[in-house]
Amino acid sequence: MLLYYFRLAMLSIKKTPLLSFLMIATIAVGIAATMVTYTVNYMMSQDPVPGKSERLFTVHLSSWDPNMGYRIKDGKEDIPIFMTYQDATNLYADKKAHKQTIISFHKAMVRGAEQPSGQATMTYLRPTTHEFFSMLDVPFLYGSPWTEYDDSQGSMVVVLSKKKNEQLFQGQNSLGQEVIIGGSIYRVIGVLDDWLPLPRFYTENSDAYSEPRGLFFPFQSSINNDWFSGTDGSVYCWGGVDLIDLDAVKASECVWLFYWVELESAELRNEYLAYINSYAQEQRELGRFQREQMNRVMNVAEFIEYNEVVKKDGRIAVWLAAAFLIACLLNSMSLMMTKFHGKGAEVGLRRAVGASKVDIARQFFCETLIIGLSGGVIGLALAQLGLHITAQVYSYLHSELMDMNLSLMLLTIGLSVLSSALFGLYPIYRACQIQPSSQLKSL
Amino acid sequence: MKDLKPIIKSLLRAKTGPLLLLLQIAVTYTILVNAVFMLLQKSEEINVSSGLAESELFWFQMSLHGTREEKMASLFRDLEAIKGLDSVKNAVTLSSIPFSGRGAGHEIRLDRNAVGYITKAAFYSGSFDALETMGLKLIAGEGFTINDERRLFNFGLTVPSGVLITKALAEQLYPEDWQQVLGKTIYLNEDAQPVRGVVEHLIGPWSFWKHRSFNVLFSNVFVTSEVSLMVRVQGTNIEKSIQDVMNIIMQEPLRTVDHLEVLTDLREKAYRSQVAAYNTLKAVVIGLALITMLGVFGQARFTVLKRRKQIGTRRALGASQIAIVRYYVLENAVINVCGIALGVLLAIAANNLLVLHFQLEPVPGLYLAYGGVIIFLAGFFAVLQPAIRAARISPAEATRSV
Numbered sequence: 151m152l153l154y155y156f157r158l159a160m161l162s163i164k165k166t167p168l169l170s171f172l173m174i175a176t177i178a179v180g181i182a183a184t185m186v187t188y189t190v191n192y193m194m195s196q197d198p199v200p201g202k203s204e205r206l207f208t209v210h211l212s213s214w215d216p217n218m219g220y221r222i223k224d225g226k227e228d229i230p231i232f233m234t235y236q237d238a239t240n241l242y243a244d245k246k247a248h249k250q251t252i253i254s255f256h257k258a259m260v261r262g263a264e265q266p267s268g269q270a271t272m273t274y275l276r277p278t279t280h281e282f283f284s285m286l287d288v289p290f291l292y293g294s295p296w297t298e299y300d301d302s303q304g305s306m307v308v309v310l311s312k313k314k315n316e317q318l319f320q321g322q323n324s325l326g327q328e329v330i331i332g333g334s335i336y337r338v339i340g341v342l343d344d345w346l347p348l349p350r351f352y353t354e355n356s357d358a359y360s361e362p363r364g365l366f367f368p369f370q371s372s373i374n375n376d377w378f379s380g381t382d383g384s385v386y387c388w389g390g391v392d393l394i395d396l397d398a399v400k401a402s403e404c405v406w407l408f409y410w411v412e413l414e415s416a417e418l419r420n421e422y423l424a425y426i427n428s429y430a431q432e433q434r435e436l437g438r439f440q441r442e443q444m445n446r447v448m449n450v451a452e453f454i455e456y457n458e459v460v461k462k463d464g465r466i467a468v469w470l471a472a473a474f475l476i477a478c479l480l481n482s483m484s485l486m487m488t489k490f491h492g493k494g495a496e497v498g499l500r501r502a503v504g505a506s507k508v509d510i511a512r513q514f515f516c517e518t519l520i521i522g523l524s525g526g527v528i529g530l531a532l533a534q535l536g537l538h539i540t541a542q543v544y545s546y547l548h549s550e551l552m553d554m555n556l557s558l559m560l561l562t563i564g565l566s567v568l569s570s571a572l573f574g575l576y577p578i579y580r581a582c583q584i585q586p587s588s589q590l591k592s593l
Numbered sequence: 594m595k596d597l598k599p600i601i602k603s604l605l606r607a608k609t610g611p612l613l614l615l616l617q618i619a620v621t622y623t624i625l626v627n628a629v630f631m632l633l634q635k636s637e638e639i640n641v642s643s644g645l646a647e648s649e650l651f652w653f654q655m656s657l658h659g660t661r662e663e664k665m666a667s668l669f670r671d672l673e674a675i676k677g678l679d680s681v682k683n684a685v686t687l688s689s690i691p692f693s694g695r696g697a698g699h700e701i702r703l704d705r706n707a708v709g710y711i712t713k714a715a716f717y718s719g720s721f722d723a724l725e726t727m728g729l730k731l732i733a734g735e736g737f738t739i740n741d742e743r744r745l746f747n748f749g750l751t752v753p754s755g756v757l758i759t760k761a762l763a764e765q766l767y768p769e770d771w772q773q774v775l776g777k778t779i780y781l782n783e784d785a786q787p788v789r790g791v792v793e794h795l796i797g798p799w800s801f802w803k804h805r806s807f808n809v810l811f812s813n814v815f816v817t818s819e820v821s822l823m824v825r826v827q828g829t830n831i832e833k834s835i836q837d838v839m840n841i842i843m844q845e846p847l848r849t850v851d852h853l854e855v856l857t858d859l860r861e862k863a864y865r866s867q868v869a870a871y872n873t874l875k876a877v878v879i880g881l882a883l884i885t886m887l888g889v890f891g892q893a894r895f896t897v898l899k900r901r902k903q904i905g906t907r908r909a910l911g912a913s914q915i916a917i918v919r920y921y922v923l924e925n926a927v928i929n930v931c932g933i934a935l936g937v938l939l940a941i942a943a944n945n946l947l948v949l950h951f952q953l954e955p956v957p958g959l960y961l962a963y964g965g966v967i968i969f970l971a972g973f974f975a976v977l978q979p980a981i982r983a984a985r986i987s988p989a990e991a992t993r994s995v
Contacts, residue, residue, distance in 0.1 A: 172891065176884060183880065187873075218783055222700075222710075259849050272851045333847070356694065381654055381695065381819045381851075392746040393817045394661050462951045463870045466631075470624060470877055473943075477620045477881060481888040484613040488895040543869045546862075580609065 152516070159517035166489060170521065173485045177525030180478030181566045182532035186540060187471040189533070189558055191464045193551040194359065195454070198347035199287055203450035204416040206285065208352070209409045209426060210448070211237055213433075215388035216440035229444050230386060231457070232405035237433075242279070246425050247411035249281040252369050253352055254407050255383035258332030260365065262318040267330075273314075274382055275331065276363040277372035283309070283340075285412045286347065291315075293325045293340035296368055304370030309340035314364030329365070334375055336367055346550055349459045351450050352410060354384060358459045359547045373400075380406075403438075416449070423447050475569070482521075483573040490514060490581040501586035510582050518574035519567060526566030530559060596916075600924045611928050614892045618932025618968060621885040623939040626964040627947060628878050630956045635871040639864050641805075643691055644759075644794035645856060646728025649682070651835055652690050652823045653853040655842055657816065661746055665816045667845060669744075672720070674841045675824060680834040682825040683726040687719035688748070688815050689798045690823065691727075691856070692863035696798030697748075699781035699809070703766060712765050714758070714807035715797040716781070718748060719823075721812040724757065724792065726825045732760060734775045734790030737812040744814045750781060754813065755789040761806035763791050781809065800863035819851075831855060882971060889975035893925060897983040904983055905990035914984035921980035922973065929972040933965045940964070 163170040197203050212229045214220040219227040233241075238252045254277040261270035282288070283295040296307045308329055315324055315338075324338045349358035378396040385393065387404040399406070413422055426445050433439045448456060490497075497510055533554070541552040554562070604611050655671075657664035668686060675684040689696025696717075700710035717723065721737035736757065743749060758779070763771035766779065771791070778785050786809075797805040826834040835853065842848055854862075897904070904917060940961060947953045 172887070176887070179880065179884065183877065257851065272849060379656075379819050380817060381821075390747045390749070390751060392661075394664065394746045395818065461866075463866075466947065466951055466953075467870075467873060467877075470628060470874075473620055473624045474877060474881055474884075477617050477624070477888075478884055480613050480617040480620065481884055481891075484610055484617070484888060484892055484895075487610055487613065488891070491895075491899070540873075543872055544866070546865055576609070 155513045155516040156520070158513055159520050162493070162517055163520065169485060169489050173482045173521050174524045174528060176478045176482045177522065177566055177570055178528035178532055180475035181525060181529030181562060182536050184471040184475045184565070185529065185533040185558070185562045186536035187464070187467040189537060189554050190540060190551055191460070191468050192558065193553070194349060194464060195460045196348065198349055198351050199450060202287065205413050206450050207411050207413065207419065207422070207447040208453050209233065209241065209411060210446050211426070211430060212441050212444045213237060213403060213405070213439055214441055218388065227444070230405040232384065232386065233407045233409045234403055234405050235400045235407065238407040238409050241409060241429065247422060248414045249285050249412040251279045251281045251285055251410050252407050253278050253282065253410065254369050254372060256372055256377050257379055257382040258377070260329060260331050263328035263330055263335065270330070273365060274363045275365045275367070277367055277369040279369055282366065285410065286352070288345050289343040291341045291343040292323045296339055301368050301370055304368055304374040306334060306336045306371055307339045307367060308336040309342065309366040310338060311342045311362065311364035312344055313361070315341045331365065331367070332375070332377065346548065348548065348550060349454060351454050351459065352408060355457045355459045359551060361548065419447060479569055479573045482570065483577060486518070486574055486577040487580065490577050493581070494584050497581055497584045498586045501584070507582040511578050514578045514581055515571070515574070518571055518578065522567040522570030523563065525570060526563035529566050530562045533562060596920050596923050600920065600927055604924065604927065610892060610895065614888060615928050615932040615935065617885060617888050618929060618972065619935035619939055621881055622933055622936025622964055622968050623943050624881055625878060625968065626940045626956060626960050627944055628874050629964065630960050631953070632871065632874045632878065634954065635867055635874065639867050639871060641796065642794060643796040643860065644729055644792070645691060645796070646825065647856040647860060649826050650727065650823060650856040651826070651831065651854060652821060652856065652859070654819050654821050654851040656819050656847065656849045658845070658847045661816070664818065665744060668816055668820055671842050672822070675838050678834070678837045678841070680827055680830065680837050682827040683722060684822060684824045685720035685723045685726045686814055686820050686822050687717055687723055688821070689715060689717050690821050691796045691798060692800055692859045693798055694863065701762070701766070702780040705780045705783060705785065712762070712807055713804045714762055714809050715799070716809040716811060718811040718813045718815050720814055723823070724810065726823065728825070729795055730793040731757070731790050732793045733772055734788070736790055741812045742814060743812065744816065746816055748815055749813045750784045750786070753785050753787055754811065756786045757790045757792050757810040758788055759792050759795050759806060759808045761794070762808065765807060801867070886971050886975040889925065889972050890979065893921060893976045893979035897921070897979050901986055901990055904986045905988055908986065909988035917984040918980045921976055921983055925972055925976040929969050933968055937961055937965070
């Protein structure tokens with residue numbers, strides 16, 4: 151019987167091609183618009199370290215100027231998201247968390263040791279500690295991270311991103327090769343595989359949707375090299391600090407380092423915060439940390455939310471598109487009313503020869519489903535086109551944001567079928583109400 | 594107008610079709626008004642004047658090496674050499690660069706002990722002649738002279754050396770008469786600074802910042818291991834000027850250069866996300882308008898189809914073609930007006946939600962009126978063709994199948 155209804159539905163769609171086309175097209179356009187905006191927004195706000203984001207925390211300390219708050223956010227005093235050199239190294243030395251890492255920044259001219267010096271390019275670098283890779287689940291193609299020993303010594307070793315390895319060494323296994331970073335020779339000990347955490351939660355929000363920096367090396371080695379550039383990241387200071395050299399910055403209350411920890415479970419959070427507070431108390435007794443203590447730890451999701459990584463424009467666009475979809479569905483619904491109305495005679499005839507209301511409802515429901523499904527499929531195609539265009543328009547964002555995964559594709563079709571079925575209910579109900587007698591009379 | 598009664602009666606009898614159309618119009622109106630308002634705001638944001646002679650300016654960051662004193666000496670040696678070039682009008686060093694996203698800001702107060710702040714403002718600290726070089730206009734008070742220039746290794750804001758502020762900031766501080774700000778002391782965080790002059794307009798380092806028109810200028814050259822230079826070119830060949838400048842600064846062996854950009858490009862880059870959002874919104878607005886017009890069109894055609902017989906009867910009873918057109922146009926107008934009325938309520942509700950959740954500005958009432966007129970006209974044009982078609986139905990039609 152179901153098959154028969156589908157045949158009837160196909161026949162009916164073919165009989166009124168313009169009307170059916172309009173219905174399918176409006177649904178497809180609405181679905182495509184919604185899914186394009188939703189995809190971008192979804193990809194922007196997904197979990198960058200699945201399975202771990204509950205256990206990764208960034209630590210923020212109340213080390214700011216006793217005379218003046220750091221800043222006001224949402225009407226309340228706020229503390230920096232960065233840490234001073236002293237605090238980061240103190241906490242790191244304590245090793246109270248399961249794993250901890252200091253994340254810094256630097257930039258320098260970089261080239262392969264074999265390349266002529268003219269080929270060096272200005273490159274943004276990531277001085278950090280060896281735990282960075284295991285904490286963030288960074289995959290390695292060749293080699294491995296440096297060791298704790300390298301961190302303590304500040305060994306001149308470097309891990310390259312896959313892309314950087316392609317630029318410098320044509321993608322070959324470059325372990326043991328040398329890279330000249332700002333005049334110093336670093337030895338390659340690892341090459342990353344494809345790695346693109348979106349959003350890139352561990353730094354500032356302006357970098358959230360760009361590619362990770364391509365060179366990683368021990369934080370201590372950048373300290374040994376006396377490297378400090380205040381221009382490729384943020385440095386906030388209080389008290390008249392001379393930002394001219396690293397030694398001044400190290401001793402100062404300037405905040406500029408990100409500090410992340412991994413705990414064994416999310417439940418240990420309060421315990422860790424208690425440790426941070428006791429550390430702050432110690433510092434307070436030494437004369438630092440004189441402001442009201444607001445020290446905090448934030449997990450990945452909380453920090454992404456706090457840091458306003460997902461732009462509100464995107465969320466507004468999703469709402470707009472959803473409203474647009476509703477307008478499209480209303481449109482399609484009135485077209486459906488038109489269509490079913492035109493079939494009054496057919497309904498009357500079927501009812502007269504014994505079809506029940508449920509039979510009529512089934513028949514039209516099949517038709518609605520076919521229209522919804524076609525709308526979904528065309529909508530999916532339009533959405534792919536839309537995403538392609540979006541990727542061009544938003545060329546500065548990573549194009550991975552404009553990729554639909556399988557579940558989003560299924561969602562597209564599902565949304566289309568479901569919404570058109572929902573909006574088809576009333577027209578179907580109306581069609582079922584048609585009295586056989588009234589229709590047969592005019593035949 | 595005597596048609597109005599039967600129209601309303603017939604609409605009330607078969608209400609589903611018109612109701613759907615009405616809802617669609619209401620939703621469209623809601624989106625349209627809010628989206629167009631956002632669109633215009635974005636467009637204003639994108640096209641904001643910077644106050645700078647953008648097309649004649651380029652900037653770059655360069656490294657300084659050696660001891661503190663060597664760094665400072667090398668900066669001023671290079672600045673002098675660049676100024677000496679024929680293809681360069683002037684060159685200055687600045688702590689912040691407009692549109693670059695790199696800079697620093699302060700909370701501004703008129704009373705040092707006030708708890709809250711009046712506003713925030715970014716600051717530009719650099720050579721004394723940065724004002725003229727960037728092409729800014731001093732509209733009150735006095736600017737800086739070479740004697741005001743201090744050369745430091747920190748921001749040095751604790752010394753009250755005097756500042757210039759933008760007119761927008763002055764108006765924020767003294768809403769009744771911004772000229773009052775001259776000679777007054779303002780507090781940047783806790784540091785007191787007398788206001789020496791007012792600059793007509795200058796954009797801040799962050800294009801998206803809501804305080805982007807509030808800026809403060811100092812004549813403190815701040816030397817770090819990497820400094821930003823802004824160069825105003827002489828003549829029209831900006832490429833040649835850039836080449837000349839690079840030839841000079843690359844004589845220093847350890848020197849690295851980053852960001853070398855013309856300000857017009859920098860501006861474009863700073864606004865690309867807003868431009869992208871602007872284009873997306875535009876697509877939504879256009880798509881929506883088309884879909885709704887299609888809806889009105891389809892609905893009207895459908896009613897015409899449904900009422901062929903009645904139309905024929907009316908024509909046979911002596912109604913003119915004009916009367917038929919008038920009937921449909923009027924019917925459509927009734928639906929439209931109801932839809933818009935509902936839309937106004939929805940639009941206000943939606944806007945309140947947007948203001949609440951996304952901190953957008955509320956839509957001014959005028960937009961509601963404009964939106965209404967536009968939707969009404971669109972509906973009118975969409976119904977015209979079906980109405981005219983209806984009028985062409987011959988009276989014979991009515992008698993044929995009876």
